[in-house]
Amino acid sequence: MTSLTPFTTVTGHAAAMPEENIDTDIIFPARFLLLTARDGLGRHAFHDRRYHPDGTEVAGYVLNAEPFRAPAVIVAGANFGSGSSREQAVWALQGLGVRAVIAPALGEIFHNNCLRNGIVPIILPPATVAAMLEAAAAGAPFTVDLEGQTVTAGKADPVPFAIAPERRLALLNGWDETDLVLARFEGAIAAFEAGQRRIQPWLYPEDTTA
Amino acid sequence: MKPRTLYEKLWDSHVVADLGGADAAGGEALLYIDRHIVHEVSSPQSFVALRARGRRLRRPETHLAVADHAIPTRQRGTIDDPLAASQIAELEANVREFAVPYAALDGPEQGIVHVIGPETGFTLPGTTIVCGDSHTTTHGAFGALAFGIGASEQSTVMAAQALRQTRARTMKVELVGTRHPLVFAKDIALALIARIGANGAVGHAVEYAGPAVSAMAMAERMTLCNMTIEAGSRIGLVAPDETTYAFIRGRRLAPQGELFARACAYWDTLRSDPGAAYDRHVTIDLAEIEPQVSWGTSPNQTLPVSARVPDPAQITEPSQRREAEKALAYMGLTPGAPLLGTPVSHVFIGSCTNGRIEDLRAAAAIALGRKVAPGVRAIVVPGSMATRAAAEREGLDRILIEAGFEWRFSGCSMCVAMNDDRLSPQDRCASTSNRNFEGRQGAGGRTHLMSPAMAAAAAIAGHIADAREYVA
Structure with a gap:
């Protein structure tokens, strides 16, 4: 029954997006929904934030600089992934290499779509996320340990997070x-x-x- | 037995298996799914997943497919965009292969998923309804547990007719008081979202109740439930009543004859019990609500039409100040300027929020005997072909065309801007749709959400105007 990449522990850089209501139209603009494939969508992730209309990169945008071009984690303000149900938003994050999303609140459909695609949705208190946003921007490595249900930002203490037991089991096993x-x-x-x-x-x- | 809310009754009556894990929100269950609406944009990958595993649809008759998101609204019969054409061809091949009932693109039942579900009688009280579209909340107006899902979840529903879900908390939104005749469900929804926030209802199932809801026609109940997702909740509900039954009676897919009477008796049992407890309560006095206009890039950034554009310098909460600054920069608005008089280049009347016959009547009532201001491009896109036909029987098309509006075929159109109905950078649109997100109506486009009457008034004035000044 295994079909997804099992999730155990993921370590990597985290892209900080200190902004509320980053909706799925921002993550994956609607005009790209005409594509019916689910692979290769990473290049359209955050398209209108990442690129000028002429296709050149927007200087200073978090995903346009190392080491955040292919982040393992996104740390964001409240309501990340709100709006449209489009699963392409999750497939696009997957295409970038993202394996976990941390925010004080997540769009509910997006939350479920993450679980279906091996991305761990992590909801933490606003103050905790604020500290993680700073750590992420400073380039601290993040470790998400799904087995132990903790996320660690740099040298900070591991922070526990909640996830429904059956969902956790499914992610751990890639079911x-x-x-x-x-x-x-x-x-x-x-x-x-x-x-x-x-x-x-x-x-x-x-x-x-x- | 403990008194239960409508939501709890709908939930309890669909539990196939309790999956435990009771957290604060009440744990997970495998829910039976009665109905699934399929459209061309979110379903291709669901069918691919089915095919890859050699699966069939468990109950093909419980699905209804239609193309609405990517289709042109200027004409029927041809699709100029090759990507859209191939996406629709893929839907048509899929519905043939998997024997899914299909409302054909050139047929009389085509329309937006959330408009044709109710119109065909596919949407019924007491059911669970899903669709790969966040505005599936709309169908909650019938007392159905209806919510948007992703493509992977759709594939599970197709194969298993069941879906794992987390039980929500409950929120009762009570509408009291008497409203101005030019204050509509859209204004109420926007005012609610402005008050509780774009994530104010996350984790909750919202039930709308109170005398003003009981007095509402189904169209306005649908608008309320439709906009519930913009407050972060996947579920908006109104208890079924005689208004609901009168709407459903005789529709093609509704139970007929003796079965309809039996169904009504069952639906009567769904209403929240007296004394049922909700986790949260919000009361809105409609007498205090003016026509609303969004000024920012999230639906909670909404104000009464008489208000001024917020000044971020006067917002003390840092994250709200940053959000306001970002929104005003995108929207090209000046802090402190009146919303009234803000020039618009485009007007869009339509969508699953406000594309029903009542909405077109409200727009036509403002447009009657007037002209769209020079330089404004105003389009009216009925929510379905049946709505379009009904409007034409009433002569609404002639009123709107005479006033200078374009009269289109049905589809999602400029609400999602996947076809050629889209804004160019810095175009400013008075829109009856549901989202003022950055780029939602076209990259760089600026959206002001409002009711159909307000959008029609903006078209006539050429700028944001107060619809109350356009009635005798």
Whole structure:
């Protein structure tokens, strides 16, 4: 059932994005949604922040300077990943090499999309994130230990983070969620349908139109 | 039994398996998914994932597909953009291969996912509804647990008809008081988001209640629920009632005859019980709400139309000050200047937020006998072909065209700017859509969110105007 890269411990530089409401339109502008592939989207990540209209790089943008061109972690202000449900935002981060996102609050659909793609979403108190934003900007290496559920910025003490136990297990093992649901719950799903059919038969058009 | 809210009843009635992990928000469960709406932009990778594993759809009849995001609205029959054409061809090949019911691009039921779900009777109370689109919150107006999901989750729903979800906390938003006739659900939603913030409802399912909600037609309830995602919540709800049932009755995919009566009896049981507890309460007095206009690049950056552009120098909270500075720089606005009179180059009336017949009527009522100001490009994009046809039967198209608006075919159009309806850098648009994000309506474009009446007034005036001054 393994299909994603298992996540154990990731260490690397973190790009600091000290700004609130970095929505998925900023992470992956809508015009690139016409592409139907999911690979190779990293070059469009944060496109309109990274590039001028003529395609040259915007000097001073965090992702346009070493060592942040391919960050392992993004540390951001509240509501990162809000807005559109587009999973391309996560695939684009994946394309950059991002394996964890840290913020005081995350867009909820984005949060779930991260979990489905081997990216660990980490929600921490605003003061903790503020300190991590500074550490990230200063180039401190970040370590995300999913086994131990901690994130460490530079020489600071490891900070524990919360994650639903089953989600953690799935990330650690790289399990495919659909496989997991079908293997564990196909019987329960069929039993649910049998019960619902009796109470809400109008939800089963196939019974009358077949 | 403990009194339960509408959300809790919807949740409880769809739990296939409790997955535990109870954190503060109440843990995870595998939820049964009754309905899935599919569009061309978020679904290709879902079908690829199915095909790669040799999977089929568990219940093809529970899905409904349509092309809406990338399609042109100037014409039907041809698609000039080769990438959009190939994306739509891919959707059509997928629905054929997997036997998904499809509202054809050139057919009478085509429209925006969140407009045609209700119009066809696909959207029903008491159901779970998902779609690869964040504005799936819209369907909560029917008392359905409806939320946006990603492409990977869509693939799971297709194969398993079930999805792992985290239980939300609950928030009750009570609307009381009497509103001005030119204050609409859009204004109420924007005022709410301005008050609680763009992430003010994260982790919560929001239920709208109170006398003003009971009195609302379905279109306005849908606008409220639609905008709930802009407060950070994936779920907006209104309890089903006679207004809901009257809307659903007789629609093609709704239960018919005796089954409809049975369904209504079941739907009656979904309303929140007296004494049910919510985690948070917000009360809004509609008498205090003016028509609203967004001034920034997040929907919470919204003010009454009579207000002035905020001055960051007077904002003490540092992160809010930075956000305001950034937004004003992008928007090209002067601190302290009145919002009224801000010139606009474009007007967009449409979207899943405000593309319904009631919205077009509100715009036409302002436009009647007037002309779009010189230099303003104003387009009206009905939310569906059925809405367009209904508007034409009422003569709304003639009023709008006579006034100088362009009358388009349905689609998401300039709300998501994936087709050729898009702003150029520094264009300024009065828009009935849902997001004023940077670049949302085209790279460098500047969006002011407002109601259809306000957008129509801006088109006539050539600048941000107060719709209340345009009625007798």
